[in-house]
Amino acid sequence: MITTHRVWVYGDNINTDVIFPGKYTYTLRNQDEIRSKALEDLDAGFAAAVQAGDVIVAGRNWGCGSSREQAVTSIKLCGVPAIIAGSFGGLYFRNCINQGIHPIVIPGLADLLQTGDTLEIDNEANVVRAAGQTWAIPPLPDSVRAILDSGGLLTMLQRRFAAGQ
Amino acid sequence: MPTFAEKALARAAGLLVAHAGDVLDITPNLTFSHDNSAAILRTFEQIGAPGIAYPERVAITFDHAVPAPTTMHAQNHADIRLFAGKHKLRLFEIGRGICHQVLSEEGLVAPGEVVFGADSHSTHFGWLGAFGMGVGRTEVAALWATGSLWLRVPESMRVTLTGKIPAGVTAKDISLALLGRLTVEGGQYRAVEFAGDTLSQIPLDDRPVLPNMMSEFGAMSAYMPPDEVVLAYIRARTSRDFTPIYPDADAHYTDDVTIDVSTLEPLVALPHLPDNIAPLSQVAGTVIQQAFIGTCTGGRYADLKAAADVVRGQTLRARLIVIPASAQVLKQALESGVLADLINAGAAISTPGCGPCMGNHMGVPASGEVTISTGSRNFKGRMGTPDAPVYLANAAVVAASAVAGRLINPEDIQS
Numbered sequence: 001m002i003t004t005h006r007v008w009v010y011g012d013n014i015n016t017d018v019i020f021p022g023k024y025t026y027t028l029r030n031q032d033e034i035r036s037k038a039l040e041d042l043d044a045g046f047a048a049a050v051q052a053g054d055v056i057v058a059g060r061n062w063g064c065g066s067s068r069e070q071a072v073t074s075i076k077l078c079g080v081p082a083i084i085a086g087s088f089g090g091l092y093f094r095n096c097i098n099q100g101i102h103p104i105v106i107p108g109l110a111d112l113l114q115t116g117d118t119l120e121i122d123n124e125a126n127v128v129r130a131a132g133q134t135w136a137i138p139p140l141p142d143s144v145r146a147i148l149d150s151g152g153l154l155t156m157l158q159r160r161f162a163a164g165q
Numbered sequence: 166m167p168t169f170a171e172k173a174l175a176r177a178a179g180l181l182v183a184h185a186g187d188v189l190d191i192t193p194n195l196t197f198s199h200d201n202s203a204a205i206l207r208t209f210e211q212i213g214a215p216g217i218a219y220p221e222r223v224a225i226t227f228d229h230a231v232p233a234p235t236t237m238h239a240q241n242h243a244d245i246r247l248f249a250g251k252h253k254l255r256l257f258e259i260g261r262g263i264c265h266q267v268l269s270e271e272g273l274v275a276p277g278e279v280v281f282g283a284d285s286h287s288t289h290f291g292w293l294g295a296f297g298m299g300v301g302r303t304e305v306a307a308l309w310a311t312g313s314l315w316l317r318v319p320e321s322m323r324v325t326l327t328g329k330i331p332a333g334v335t336a337k338d339i340s341l342a343l344l345g346r347l348t349v350e351g352g353q354y355r356a357v358e359f360a361g362d363t364l365s366q367i368p369l370d371d372r373p374v375l376p377n378m379m380s381e382f383g384a385m386s387a388y389m390p391p392d393e394v395v396l397a398y399i400r401a402r403t404s405r406d407f408t409p410i411y412p413d414a415d416a417h418y419t420d421d422v423t424i425d426v427s428t429l430e431p432l433v434a435l436p437h438l439p440d441n442i443a444p445l446s447q448v449a450g451t452v453i454q455q456a457f458i459g460t461c462t463g464g465r466y467a468d469l470k471a472a473a474d475v476v477r478g479q480t481l482r483a484r485l486i487v488i489p490a491s492a493q494v495l496k497q498a499l500e501s502g503v504l505a506d507l508i509n510a511g512a513a514i515s516t517p518g519c520g521p522c523m524g525n526h527m528g529v530p531a532s533g534e535v536t537i538s539t540g541s542r543n544f545k546g547r548m549g550t551p552d553a554p555v556y557l558a559n560a561a562v563v564a565a566s567a568v569a570g571r572l573i574n575p576e577d578i579q580s
Contacts, residue, residue, distance in 0.1 A: 013349055013438060017544035018551075022523035026200050026230055027237045041546040061350040064383060065544060066523070067285040067299040068201075090319075090354040090385045091285055095301040141188045143315060153303050154208060157310060161213040 002122045005055040005082075007130075008046060009115045012059035016066040016092065018042040020074050028070075031077055038074035052079025055119070057130075059085065059110045063092025072099045082121065084109055084128065097144055100152030104128065106135045168321035168416040169388045170356035173296040176410070177279040185320040185417075191281075195222055195273055196308040198283035199264050200229040203241035205283065206248045208306040217252045218312035224255045226267050230526045231259035231518040262491025262517040265289040265377065265461045270493050272402025276391040276409035281308060286461050286541065288357075288384055291376030293399060294391030294409050296356070299380065319385045321356045321412075322420035326363035328427030333576065335471075336367050336374035337463060337539070337559040341432040342424060344381060345442030353383035355419060358390075358412060363426050365392055370467035377462050378541050381439040431562050431574060433537075436554035437545040445562060449572050454534040456567035458560050459488030459515075460522045463539025466497045472564035473503040475575045476510035482570030485512040486528045488520040512567075524549030537566045 018041040020034075028034050039046040056062075056075065062085035063071055072095040075083065082102040086109070096103040112131040113119070119130035126137045140148065150156035167175070167182065175183035177191045198205055202225045217223060225245060233239035242259070249256040257267050265286060274280050276294035280287065283305045290297030300314065308314050324343060344351070357379045367375075372395070376387035391399075391409050399407070431445040458464065458472050469489060476485070487507050489495040495517055498504040508514065513528075521528030522540045529549035530536050536548060536555050543555035556572065565575040 015438075015544045017523075017542070017547050021546050021549075022525055023529075023549050025523075026203070026241060026525065027235065029204075041551045061353065061383065064349055065285065065381075065542065067283060067287075067301055069301040069303060072301075087350065087353060089383060091299050091301065093354070094304070098301055098303050098307075141317065143188050144317070147315070153307055154211060157212045157214075157307055161215075161310070 001124065002120055004118055004120055005053055006051065007055055007057045007113055007115065007117050007119055008050065009110050009113050010042065010056065010058040011110070013061045013064055014042060014058055015064045016068055016071040019063065019071040020068060022066065025068050025070060034070055034074050035077035038078055047078065050078045050080065054080055056080060056083045057110050057113055058083070060087045062088050064089035067091045069095050069099065072096050072101060076101045086110060097147050098153040100148060100155070102148060105138050109135065166413050166415050166417060168356065168418070169358055169410055169412040170296060170319055170321050170386060172410045172412070173277060173279055174316065174318050176277070183318050185318050187318045189316055189318060190313045191279060191316045192313045193222070193281045193308070194278040195224060195280045196305060197224040197226065197264055197268060197280070198305045199226050200238070200241060201283050201302055202245045205302045205305045206244065208303055209309050212306060212310045214310035217254065217309050220253050223309060224257070224268060224273055225249055226257040226261065226264040227259045228263045228518045231516055234526055260492055260516050262494070263461045263464070263519055265373065266465065266490040266494070269293065269373070270402065270491060272399060275399050275403060275405070275407035276396065277407055281314060285380045286377050288379045288387045289373050289377040289461060291387040291389055292373040293395060294389065296386050296388065297376070298386045319354055319356045320419045321358055321416065322352060322422065323358045323360055323418040325423045326359065326361040326426055327423060328363060328425045330363065330366050330426050331429060333431055333561065334426065334429045335559040336371040338429055338432045339424065339426055340375055340378035341434055341442050341557070342429055344440040345432065347382070347422065349381055349438055349440045350383045352379055355384055357382065357384045357387040359388065360390070364389055368467055369394055369398060370465045374462055381541055431559060433562070433572065434543055434557035436543055436556065439541065439543055439557060445558065445572065445574055449574060451556070451572040452535065453483050453537050453566055453571060455530050455536040456483055456485045456563045457521060457528060457536055457538040457540070458563055459486070459490065459520045460540040461490060462541040463560055464488055464490030464494065466494050468539055468560035469494065469498045469503050469507065471560040473506035475561050475564040475578060476512070476568055477506045478580070479510055479568045479578065481511045481567045483567045485564070485567035486515065486520070487512045488515045489517045491517050521548050523547060537563050537572065539563050
């Protein structure tokens with residue numbers, strides 16, 4: 001399937017404190033509230049303007065810092081199906097997989113795009129097409145891909161325990 | 166040829182060997198979480214597991230917002246108490262201290278073990294020669310339910326420290342020097358192994374700072390080879406058997422970095438990244454309103470003692486907040502007179518815990534106010550509002566800056 005996505009473009013070393021401020025981490029439970037804080041200290045207009053299907057394209061080390069999961073879930077709740085970055089903070093990359101949001105590593109793409117541009121994700125050819133170029137989506141190990149394809153770690157475990165395994 | 170990480174993760178996966186890049190199911194010796202356990206237990210209850218797989222391998226500390234500042238925080242704590250009681254989980258109450266410090270003091274992590282915590286500073290446990298890694302809330306729920314978690318074995322990099330540590334330079338400054346040189350992505354998705362004769366010069370209380378701050382370096386984990394001083398510390402706290410792990414002499418490292426500490430001077434991380442480093446001498450004079458000594462990085466007894474030695478007999482031009490990392494640290498400071506020195510100078514003392522480090526509890530700055538902190542992280546908005554800049558330094562520098570009301574070298578404080 002080939003899908004077209006509008007992009008939100010950000011720079012290097014965007015950390016979890018600006019993606020989802022620490023002061024909200026223990027008190028917000030409501031999904032609409034968590035969603036409304038996405039990128040609050042990075043781009044205050046994002047949560048109100050983002051549309052389902054949009055993707056984030058960022059520079060190096062997106063999501064460095066805390067292990068807080070809401071830095072992923074707040075973006076997922078906005079309907080963002082994938083985050084493309086030059087590289088990811090290690091804990092953030094794991095949280096993406098476990099929340100069923102695809103972390104795609106493409107170095108340099110953020111330099112070629114501006115917020116509002118569009119790109120294509122081709123899940124059959126496993127490529128991203130943007131700015132007149134084509135990039136391969138790096139493969140994930142099979143067991144990691146299986147978590148993503150399940151929709152995340154929670155769903156995978158729910159199925160496993162429901163099946164009595 | 167294996168690195169420490171390859172050996173420790175092979176052991177925790179029940180394998181003889183493991184290689185960087187392998188994706189393994191790891192069964193850690195300990196899984197811990199803190200105030201976020203309220204969210205974790207709600208996820209756990211959705212999984213449908215019959216119970217906690219290994220309740221004896223679970224620990225929970227209340228530390229991020231203690232005592233509860235709002236009814237919502239109190240309700241989270243109440244839910245966690247109920248859950249921990251029901252499942253017979255080890256729970257450390259409010260006031261006991263910060264997870265990494267408490268679990269070290271309690272002897273719950275030993276050399277060669279693997280520990281996963283719902284906190285990015287879980288790299289901390291490398292100071293005990295353990296593989297410590299931060300994980301997400303859903304991952305802790307999965308660990309409670311199944312006892313294991315997937316992990317791609319990281320490549321390792323070696324950081325060798327050489328030379329004699331100069332007076333006034335601490336493990337904090339060494340960490341900042343490494344960040345300044347290689348940036349916040351210098352250790353990305355790697356296990357850092359510290360090496361070199363300098364390690365044994367670092368006082369015990371100061372050792373956790375190095376692996377703790379490797380979280381800011383992007384590392385998944387960080388390791389210091391446990392020497393006799395560390396082995397004695399842990400043997401005094403647990404009677405269980407453990408087998409330390411050391412890397413092979415010919416282990417493969419993606420990077421091999423050497424830092425000569427003998428040329429270092431006190432350093433400061435400027436807003437808004439912990440790799441934005443300047444020598445203190447270059448930024449001295451920067452006006453501050455608040456100084457904060459605390460956190461898992463900089464709230465141990467040695468930090469309080471260093472601060473007391475600076476502020477004793479002084480009056481403060483900026484407010485000073487001191488939050489011991491644990492009840493044991495607080496007690497030691499009380500018994501030695503360090504606490505009295507701090508109070509006499511005008512410091513505000515608060516309940517052991519994380520305090521304002523992540524903008525979650527008391528001691529947050531107002532808009533426009535500048536804080537200098539012994540913490541590890543100075544991201545924009547870290548302490549609660551994006552227009553309150555945070556500087557990071559060692560405890561003596563933070564205390565001296567409270568005395569002067571501006572960044573200053575402790576040597577320049579008139580006694």
